[in-house]
Amino acid sequence: MLPLPPGLHRYLREESAPLPAPPALVPVPVSVAPPFSFVPRRLRLGLHHPLLEDGDVHRHLYLQGVLAGVSEVAERPKVSEFSCHISGCCQVFDTLEGFEHHYNTLHRNVCSYCKRSFPSGHLLDIHILEWHDSLFQIMAEKQNMYKCLVEGCTEKFKSSKDRKDHLVTIHLYPANFRFDKPKKVKRIPSTICFGQGATRGFKGPRKKV
Amino acid sequence: MWARRLRWTGPGGLGAEELRVRRREREAALRKARREQHLVSKRLLREETEAEDGAGMVPEPLSEAEVLELLRGMQRGSEERKRSLKQLHRALRNKETQQKFVRLDGSIRTLLGVFTSPLADIQMEAAHCLHELSHSSDPAVAEACLPATPYLLTYLSGHSVEFMELCLYTLGNLVVESEAVRKQLLPQGIIPVLASCIQSPHQAVLEALGYALSQLLQAKEAPTEIIPLVLDSPLPQHMLQLVCSGLKTGTGAAVEFAWCLHYIICSHTATRSLLSLGALPALTSLLLHLASEIPPNPPEGLELLVCPVLRCLSNLLAEQGFCCQNQVLDQRLLVALFLILQSFLQHHPFMAQECLCLLNNLTADEPFFCSALLSLDLLPALLQLLSSSQMVRVLVLTVLCNVAVQGAGHCRELLRALPLLLSLLLPLLALPGDTQVLGQGLELLHLLFLHCPEPPLPWHRLLLTSSGRVGTRSWSSTRASQSCRRGQEHCWKCSGSPQEPLPALPAPPHSLPSPRPLHLPSLLPP
Numbered sequence: 007m008l009p010l011p012p013g014l015h016r017y018l019r020e021e022s023a024p025l026p027a028p029p030a031l032v033p034v035p036v037s038v039a040p041p042f043s044f045v046p047r048r049l050r051l052g053l054h055h056p057l058l059e060d061g062d063v064h065r066h067l068y069l070q071g072v073l074a075g076v077s078e079v080a081e082r083p084k085v086s087e088f089s090c091h092i093s094g095c096c097q098v099f100d101t102l103e104g105f106e107h108h109y110n111t112l113h114r115n116v117c118s119y120c121k122r123s124f125p126s127g128h129l130l131d132i133h134i135l136e137w138h139d140s141l142f143q144i145m146a147e148k149q150n151m152y153k154c155l156v157e158g159c160t161e162k163f164k165s166s167k168d169r170k171d172h173l174v175t176i177h178l179y180p181a182n183f184r185f186d187k188p189k190k191v192k193r194i195p196s197t198i199c200f201g202q203g204a205t206r207g208f209k210g211p212r213k214k215v
Numbered sequence: 216m217w218a219r220r221l222r223w224t225g226p227g228g229l230g231a232e233e234l235r236v237r238r239r240e241r242e243a244a245l246r247k248a249r250r251e252q253h254l255v256s257k258r259l260l261r262e263e264t265e266a267e268d269g270a271g272m273v274p275e276p277l278s279e280a281e282v283l284e285l286l287r288g289m290q291r292g293s294e295e296r297k298r299s300l301k302q303l304h305r306a307l308r309n310k311e312t313q314q315k316f317v318r319l320d321g322s323i324r325t326l327l328g329v330f331t332s333p334l335a336d337i338q339m340e341a342a343h344c345l346h347e348l349s350h351s352s353d354p355a356v357a358e359a360c361l362p363a364t365p366y367l368l369t370y371l372s373g374h375s376v377e378f379m380e381l382c383l384y385t386l387g388n389l390v391v392e393s394e395a396v397r398k399q400l401l402p403q404g405i406i407p408v409l410a411s412c413i414q415s416p417h418q419a420v421l422e423a424l425g426y427a428l429s430q431l432l433q434a435k436e437a438p439t440e441i442i443p444l445v446l447d448s449p450l451p452q453h454m455l456q457l458v459c460s461g462l463k464t465g466t467g468a469a470v471e472f473a474w475c476l477h478y479i480i481c482s483h484t485a486t487r488s489l490l491s492l493g494a495l496p497a498l499t500s501l502l503l504h505l506a507s508e509i510p511p512n513p514p515e516g517l518e519l520l521v522c523p524v525l526r527c528l529s530n531l532l533a534e535q536g537f538c539c540q541n542q543v544l545d546q547r548l549l550v551a552l553f554l555i556l557q558s559f560l561q562h563h564p565f566m567a568q569e570c571l572c573l574l575n576n577l578t579a580d581e582p583f584f585c586s587a588l589l590s591l592d593l594l595p596a597l598l599q600l601l602s603s604s605q606m607v608r609v610l611v612l613t614v615l616c617n618v619a620v621q622g623a624g625h626c627r628e629l630l631r632a633l634p635l636l637l638s639l640l641l642p643l644l645a646l647p648g649d650t651q652v653l654g655q656g657l658e659l660l661h662l663l664f665l666h667c668p669e670p671p672l673p674w675h676r677l678l679l680t681s682s683g684r685v686g687t688r689s690w691s692s693t694r695a696s697q698s699c700r701r702g703q704e705h706c707w708k709c710s711g712s713p714q715e716p717l718p719a720l721p722a723p724p725h726s727l728p729s730p731r732p733l734h735l736p737s738l739l740p741p
Contacts, residue, residue, distance in 0.1 A: 008557045008596040017550045018507035025546045026590045044658040046579035046617045048533040049572055051526065053433075053481045054252050057572060057606060060565030061522045062254060063245045065474065068519055069256040069426075072238050097335075107375035108335040123333055126372030157372075158407030178399045179365050184331050 128157050129185050136166070137189050155179075155186055254433075257388040258426060259350045260381060276311035282319060289325055293334065300329065300340035307347035310356075317348065317359035327363055335375075342381045349388035357392040364389070364400050368408050379412070380423040387427035390434070397434055401441065405431070410448040413457075418465035421457060425471025428454075432478035442479055446488045451479070455492055458524070459501045462508065466520060473523035480527050486534040495535070498528050499548060506551035509558045518563045521555060525566075529573040546587040548577065553593050556600075567603055571610035578617040582625075585618040589628045598632060601639040605649060612640075612655035619662035626666040 017025055051058055067073045090097045090105065092113050099105040115130040116123045119138045124130040132153055135142055145151055150162040152169040156177050163169040166188045173179040173186065248254045277285075285306070288299025306312045316322050330341040345367075348360050367382045386405070389396045412424050428450070431441055445451065454472040461469020476494070479485045502524055509517070552570050559566035574597075577584040588594065600611045615636075618625050629636070643649070644656045 008553065008560065008599050010553055010557055010596050011592040014550050014554060014591075015507065017547055018503055018554070025550075025587075042658055042661045044616050044620065044655075044662065046620055048576040048579045049529070050483070050533040051481070051530060051572065052483075053478065054249070057568050057610075058526065059246065059249055061526070061569055062249055063242055064522070064563070064565060065519060066245050066254060066256040067238065067241060068516070069258055070241060071259070072241055073515070103375050103377050104335065107339065107378050110374040111335045111338060112333050125331075125369050125374075128372065129369070156404040156407075157411065158404050177365075177402050177404065179403065180362055183365060185369065 124185065126157075129155065155183075255391050257350050257391060258384055260346060260384050273308050274306055274312075276309045277306050277315065279315050279319070282306070282312060282315045282322075286316075286319060286322055286325055289329055293337065296329065297337055297340060300337065300344060304340055304343045304347065307344055310351060310353060313348055313351045313356045314353060317356050323359055323362055327366060330363065331366060339378060339381075342378060342385070346381055346385045346388075349385040354392050357389050358395055360385075360389055361393075361396060361399060364396065365403055368400070368403055368405060371408050371412050373415075376417045376419055379415075379417075379420050383412070383420065383423035383427045387423070387430040390427065391430035394434070394436070397431065397436070397441075400431075401444070406441075406444045406448050406450070410450050410453075413450060413453045418468055421465065421468035422471055425454075425457075425468050425475060429471055429474045429478065432475055437478065438482035438484055442482050442484055445479065446485055451476075451485075451489060452492050455489075455494055455497055458520075459497050461520060462504065466517070470516070470519045470523075473520055473527070477523040477526045477530075480530045483534065486531065490531065490535055494527070495531050498524055498531070499545065502528065502555075503545075503547055503551050506554040509554065511558065513558050518559055518566055521559070522566065522569050525555075525569045525573050529576050532573070532576040546584075546591060549574075549584060549587050549591055549593060552577075553596055556596070564603065567600060567607045568610060571600070571607060571614065574614050575610060575617065578614055580617070582621050585621050585625055588614075588618060589625070594629070594632050595635060598635050598639050601643060605652060608643060609651050609655055612652065612659055616655065616659050616662060619659055619666065623666040626663050630663065630667060 049057070064073070085100065085102065087098050087100050088105070089095075090099070090108060090113075092109075095113070097108055099108065111125075112123050114123075115125065115127055117130060117133055117138070119134070122133065124133060132155065136152065142151060146164070150164050152163040152166055154161045154163075154169060154172060154177075156173070156179075159177070161172060163172060166186075170181065170186060173183065174181050179186075245254065245256075282303075285299045285303045288295050289303070290296070291299075303316070307316065326341055326344060329337050330345060332338050332341070345360060345363055348356055351357060364386070367386050370382050371379055373379070386400070390400060409424055409428055412420065415421060415424075428445075431437070432445070434441060454475055457464070458469050458473045458476060461473075476489070480489065502521075505517075505521055505524070552574055556567060556570045578588065588597070597611055597614065601608050603611075615629065619629055640656055640659075643652050646652070
């Protein structure tokens with residue numbers, strides 16, 4: 007135990023507790039002669055300073071699970087089994103967190119046009135714009151419309167291929183990033199017949215036979 | 216019925232003595248790693264169900280064929296996939312199995328395939344497998360997980376708390392080990408993603424985020440490559456707010472962000488930014504609050520918050536000083552420091568040097584705090600620390616020198632505690648080999664002589680005798696022997712005693728004389 011004066015706590019707890027006035031001592035600088043060399047100086051401690059070793063070791067013992075921390079252990083409530091309320095989904099859960107994960111993965115960021123699910127609202131927004139906005143293709147012919155997928159990057163590109171090149175070269179994304187699939191062009195199955203003399207497909211002018 | 220999460224990383228089932236041995240071994244390894252500037256630790260997140268499953272035991276390694284079979288199982292229908300993933304999750308606790316898995320062609324690609332599955336339970340098992348790999352002590356295993364980074368970042372946009380937590384701890388484990396991973400994550404936008412996540416209302420996510428960020432900030436390239444990006448983001452203001460509100464909202468997260476702030480401030484590039492955010496008054500208030508609320512036996516782990524806060528304040532003051540920071544000139548800081556010292560000293564002696572670094576920075580060239588130290592009657596407690604470790608003694612003596620150098624007024628106040636000072640100091644000066652303590656102690660005595668040329672008589676004779684013995688014992692230190700000689704001369708002049716010939720310094724011995732105990736008459740009042 008340190009021999010502290012009694013009642014020190016009250017200076018911190020009571021706003022009105024007056025602190026003893028420091029004596030009015032006038033500092034008198036005097037130069038020291040060798041071999042004495044003391045000069046007061048503040049310590050600027052870098053990451054690897056020896057004075058910090060003990061504290062750092064203590065921190066790492068905590069990270070390695072050798073020491074207890076003060077964080078509360080989160081409790082995850084278990085409830086009676088219940089099923090997902092989304093129509094057509096028969097998944098069953100016994101924890102709220104399990105349901106939350108399922109919902110966020112499968113139902114939260116879902117395209118209402120094509121029912122694809124996305125891991126984030128950002129990717130969903132980009133998908134809807136590029137796949138289901140009829141104005142998008144028209145505007146994309148005149149200006150860069152394809153947004154970078156990385157949140158925080160404001161770059162836009164002329165085509166999805168240019169965007170992919172940007173993702174790969176600048177953001178070091180893999181070329182086969184699963185959430186950057188180009189829009190598929192719809193092909194008409196060969197079993198569809200449009201009648202005698204009709205040309206196949208909906209694109210392009212009719213070829214006169 | 217309630218299910219609990221555990222943060223549990225070590226083997227269970229060990230007795231108390233085995234745990235102590237394990238701790239000593241870990242500590243020795245950590246000290247060695249720190250001195251080599253390669254201090255790396257990772258966290259492992261496991262669930263209580265795994266503890267019941269004997270998570271304390273590391274399973275035997277699987278053969279390559281067995282690992283391949285599990286990999287194939289992951290590519291089949293959903294029930295078999297889930298079964299294979301669970302088995303793989305358990306098997307990956309073994310380092311050899313980890314190495315075999317990552318070497319298998321297509322293994323990480325397959326694992327990422329299930330990690331991006333829309334089926335939540337499959338995704339979660341895959342996430343646990345990735346997490347086990349990230350915790351590997353083999354750097355090659357962590358680097359094999361490089362393709363996972365864009366997906367880990369993408370999923371931080373908000374799934375379940377548990378899933379985000381796992382992704383963050385996995386990221387934290389990967390970044391601390393591998394520069395290649397960091398070089399990839401920075402352009403992939405980890406900082407903006409973390410800046411979004413820090414607004415999560417969930418303490419578990421915040422703690423995991425703080426951990427991941429703290430690992431990133433310890434990188435050797437952090438001052439030039441990482442900290443500037445962090446300072447440009449909204450992260451610092453949120454970190455400061457979470458540290459300062461930690462006692463109310465969540466101490467776990469506050470601990471992690473306090474260490475983050477410490478790493479940022481140590482880089483010496485962030486002072487202006489943090490000061491403009493009000494870091495100095497905010498951390499000062501936090502310290503006062505901590506000290507006022509701290510019980511006599513503080514809960515285990517609170518020192519993990521107090522330690523980095525002390526360091527942040529100390530380093531901020533070292534850079535900025537007290538210029539234009541009048542609100543920091545608050546005597547209560549000294550009160551807080553000593554109350555914190557008192558609370559932690561017994562169980563966490565390392566807190567002494569943490570507190571004393573700050574005390575030095577408060578008192579160095581600052582008459583206000585030098586005077587306050589005296590008026591608050593904190594000197595006896597400070598002197599008591601002279602019986603601690605060598606590092607602490609040097610710091611105590613330095614603080615005393617900070618006070619003494621202020622001049623005669625301060626020295627006279629110090630001399631009121633002279634009996635106690637001498638009873639604690641003189642034995643230290645006689646200890647062989649400790650030149651730092653000796654040097655600092657003699658500096659202190661010199662300052663006292665310099666400013667108070669009329670010392671009270673009863674002690675200066677004692678000093679003459681003692682300093683002569685000190686000179687003999689440590690004559691190998693030129694400064695020490697010369698200072699003793701100066702001390703002797705000074706005392707002769709002050710006392711006005713007849714000029715006796717000064718004893719000649721002994722000739723260099725071939726071996727040091729064996730130490731003799733220093734007998735001091737009792738100087739303490741009855």
